[in-house]
Amino acid sequence: MIRHSRNLIKLQSVRYASTKGKENSATENLRLGYLSDAQNAYMDRVIRVDQAGELGANFIYNGQYLALSHKRPDLKPILKHMWEQEIHHHNTFNNLQVERRVRPSLLTPLWKVGAMGLGIATGLMGKEAAMACTEAVETVIGGHYNQQLRVLTNQFHVDVVNEETGVNTPTVPEEIKDMQKLVSQFRDEELEHLDTAVEHDAHGARPYWLLTEAIKLTCRGAIWTAERV
Amino acid sequence: MGGARTICEQPNYHYEFGEACKSPDILFAFDFFRIPISLYPERGANRILISCSRMFKRLYHSVHSRPLLDLAKPEIRILSHALSKFVPKYGFSDRSIQNALLDLGYSNNGFVSVFKMNGHSDPVMSLINHHLLSQRQNLTLELEHLSTLKSETSKLKHLVTKRLLGNAPIIDHLHEALSYMILPSNMVASMAELHNLSDDISFYAGDRSNDFAWYSKRLALSTVYVQGELCMLKDTSEGFAHTIDFVTKRLDEIESLGYAYNSVEEWGGFTLMSTVNLIKSQLVRG
Ligand SMILES: [Fe+2]
Numbered sequence: 100m101i102r103h104s105r106n107l108i109k110l111q112s113v114r115y116a117s118t119k120g121k122e123n124s125a126t127e128n129l130r131l132g133y134l135s136d137a138q139n140a141y142m143d144r145v146i147r148v149d150q151a152g153e154l155g156a157n158f159i160y161n162g163q164y165l166a167l168s169h170k171r172p173d174l175k176p177i178l179k180h181m182w183e184q185e186i187h188h189h190n191t192f193n194n195l196q197v198e199r200r201v202r203p204s205l206l207t208p209l210w211k212v213g214a215m216g217l218g219i220a221t222g223l224m225g226k227e228a229a230m231a232c233t234e235a236v237e238t239v240i241g242g243h244y245n246q247q248l249r250v251l252t253n254q255f256h257v258d259v260v261n262e263e264t265g266v267n268t269p270t271v272p273e274e275i276k277d278m279q280k281l282v283s284q285f286r287d288e289e290l291e292h293l294d295t296a297v298e299h300d301a302h303g304a305r306p307y308w309l310l311t312e313a314i315k316l317t318c319r320g321a322i323w324t325a326e327r328v
Numbered sequence: 329m330g331g332a333r334t335i336c337e338q339p340n341y342h343y344e345f346g347e348a349c350k351s352p353d354i355l356f357a358f359d360f361f362r363i364p365i366s367l368y369p370e371r372g373a374n375r376i377l378i379s380c381s382r383m384f385k386r387l388y389h390s391v392h393s394r395p396l397l398d399l400a401k402p403e404i405r406i407l408s409h410a411l412s413k414f415v416p417k418y419g420f421s422d423r424s425i426q427n428a429l430l431d432l433g434y435s436n437n438g439f440v441s442v443f444k445m446n447g448h449s450d451p452v453m454s455l456i457n458h459h460l461l462s463q464r465q466n467l468t469l470e471l472e473h474l475s476t477l478k479s480e481t482s483k484l485k486h487l488v489t490k491r492l493l494g495n496a497p498i499i500d501h502l503h504e505a506l507s508y509m510i511l512p513s514n515m516v517a518s519m520a521e522l523h524n525l526s527d528d529i530s531f532y533a534g535d536r537s538n539d540f541a542w543y544s545k546r547l548a549l550s551t552v553y554v555q556g557e558l559c560m561l562k563d564t565s566e567g568f569a570h571t572i573d574f575v576t577k578r579l580d581e582i583e584s585l586g587y588a589y590n591s592v593e594e595w596g597g598f599t600l601m602s603t604v605n606l607i608k609s610q611l612v613r614g
C-alpha cells in the first residue's frame with residue numbers, strides 16, 4: 100500500500116513536470132507509454148512461476164536440511180547457505196507478487212508438499228542423491244531464468260515520445276530493468292548452487308541418470324502448471 | 329413482498345452456503361448457469377482449475393498503469409454523463425445514453441457509431457460496466473482516510489461500506505442491473521469485475537497473502553459484497569444503516585473464522601456457482 104501510493108506520487112510528479120516550463124526539457128517532456136497487454140501478461144506469469152519456484156526451492160532445502168543435518172553435520176553450513184539464499188529469493192518474489200498485484204499460484208499447497216517431500220526423500224537417500232537433486236533442479240531453474248532474461252531484454256520496450264518533437268525512442272522501463280537485474284542475480288546464485296552440488300559428488304548418485312532426469316521432468320511440469328494455474 | 333425474507337434477515341445464511349460448497353459434482357453449476365456443457369470439453373479437475381483461475385484474471389500492475397477510465401475517450405464521457413444525470417431517472421437503458429448524447433450535442437447517429445464501433449455491442453451492459461468501474465475507481469479516493477485506520481478488517485469495512493453506498497444514487501435500478509449482469513452472456517464479465525473489486529479492496533486494505541489465503545480472502549469478500557448489495561435492495565433504513573450493520577457483522581465473522589474457505593474443492597465449487605446462485609434466488613424472491 101505504502102509502495103503503491105508512493106508510486107502514485109511519482110507518477111503525478113512526472114505528469115506535472117511534463118506540463119511545466121522548459122528549464123528541464125531534456126528529460127521532462129517525455130511521454131511514457133504503458134506496457135502492452137501481452138507484456139503485462141508475461142510479467143504476470145513470470146512473477147507467479149518464479150514465486151512458486153522459489154517456494155519450491157525453499158522447501159526442498161528445508162526438507163534436505165531436516166533429513167541430512169544430523170546424519171551429515173559436515174554438510175550443514177553448505178545446505179544452510181544455499182537455503183538462506185533461497186529464502187531470500189522466495190521473500191523477494193513474495194513481495195513482488197503483493198506489490199505488483201499478481202495472483203499467486205492456486206496450487207501453492209501442492210508445491211509446498213511436493214517440494215518438501217522431494218527434499219526429504221533425496222536427503223534420506225544420502226548426500227549424493229540430495230546433491231543430484233539440487234543439480235537437476237538448478238539446471239532447470241537456471242535455464243528458465245535465462246529464458247526469462249532473454250524475453251525481458253528483447254521484448255520489453257515501451258514507447259517514449261518526446262512531446263515537442265514527436266520522436267519516439269522505445270526504451271525498457273526502469274521497473275523492467277530492475278527485474279532484469281534481479282533475475283540475472285538469482286540466476287547466478289542458482290548456478291552457484293549447481294556448481295556446489297557437482298563439487299559435492301552429485302554425479303556419485305545412483306541411479307544418477309534416472310534420478311536427475313525424473314526430477315528435471317517434474318520441475319518442467321511444475322513450471323508449466325504454475326505459469327497457468 | 330409477502331413472506332419473502334431478505335438475505336440479511338437469514339441468520340444461518342452462511343451455513344446454507346457452506347453446504348452448497350460441499351457438493352461433489354461441480355458441474356451442476358454449469359447446468360445451473362445454462363452454459364452448454366460442450367463448452368467445457370473436459371470434466372477433469374485441471375480444466376476446472378484453469379477456468380477458475382481465468383475468473384481471477386488479474387494482470388501484473390505496472391508502476392505506470394493505464395487509468396481505469398480514460399476520460400479522453402468520447403464514449404467514456406458520454407457514459408459518465410448518462411450515469412450521473414440520466415440513469416437515476418431512466419435506469420440502465422438506451423434511453424439514458426440517448427439523452428446523454430443529445431445533452432452533449434451529439435446527433436442520434438452518434439449512438440450507433442460511438443458504441444458499435446468501439447466494441448460495445450451492448451450499450452446497456454456498457455453503462456452498467458461504467459458504473460462498476462467508476463465506483464471501483466472512486467475507492468482510490470479513500471486511500472488517505474485508510475491510512476488512519478489500523479487493522480485490515482477496519483479498512484475492509486470502510487471500503488465495502490463506501491462501495492455499497494456508491495450504489496445509493498441508482499438504488500432504484502440496482503435490481504435491473506443485477507438481473508442484467510447475471511444473464512449468461514454477461515456473467516463471466518460480471519464475475520470478473522466482482523473479483524476485480526474484491527481484489528482492489530483487499531489490496532487497499534493491505535492484504536499481503538502469498539498463498540491460498542489470497543483466494544479465500546477475495547472470495548469471502550466478494551460474497552459479503554454481493555450479500556450487501558442484495559440486502560440493500562430491500563433496505564429502507566436511513567442511510568442504509570441496516571445494510572452497513574449487516575456487512576460489518578459479516579466481515580467480523582469472517583475475521584474470526586480466519587477465512588474459512590481453505591480447500592481447493594470448496595473454492596472451485598464456490599466460485600462457479602454460489603455468487604450467481606445467490607443473486608438469482610434473491611432476485612426471484614424480490
Ligand atoms: Fe532460488
Ligand SMILES: [Fe+2]
Nearest residue numbers: 156237289292
Ligand atoms: Fe537454488
